[in-house]
Amino acid sequence: MLILKGILIGIGANLLFDLWGLLLARLPGMSRPNWAPVGRWFWHLREGRVFHDDIAKAAPYAHENTLGWIAHYAVAILYGVVFALIMGPDWFANPTFLPAWIFAIVTVAAGWFxxxxxxxxxxxxxxxxxxxxxxxxNLAAHTVFGIGLYVTALMI
Incomplete structure (x- = not known):
């Protein structure tokens, strides 16, 4: 049950994260999120290539945008499950925002490093x-992700 709750909060948090991205895209100088480069990066991981000088110069993959979206949600679900396992059933009985926010901010390290x-x-x-x-x-988006973890936990 804890893993299922983790999956649900990961999906819920990512949905809010994506809504945030769409709202930001309406502002001047901002663009819609593009998950194709992430998909291309994930595609090249199968060859053992982690770091690129410029992912745009790496060989393209026909379904990289789809793969990018799948990876985006898979990582969010993984984060949700890890958070659920760390916090345990007591947190779900009475969710609080601070642990969700701290965890979400910590996850920005995966993006940065x-x-x-x-x-x-x-x-x-x-x-x-x-x-x-x-x-x-990045910090703002991961804060939104933390809000999503918390709000989704309240809803379930």
């Missing part, structure tokens, strides 16, 4: 045109 360097953006997007903007947006 694995995914972004893997895509060729450097550690914590250090090679991006505006690294500070990326970092703030």
């Amino acid at each position: 694995l995914l972004q360097p893997g895509l060729g953006l450097g550690w914590a997007a250090s090679k991006a045109p505006n690294p500070a903007k990326v970092r703030v947006l």
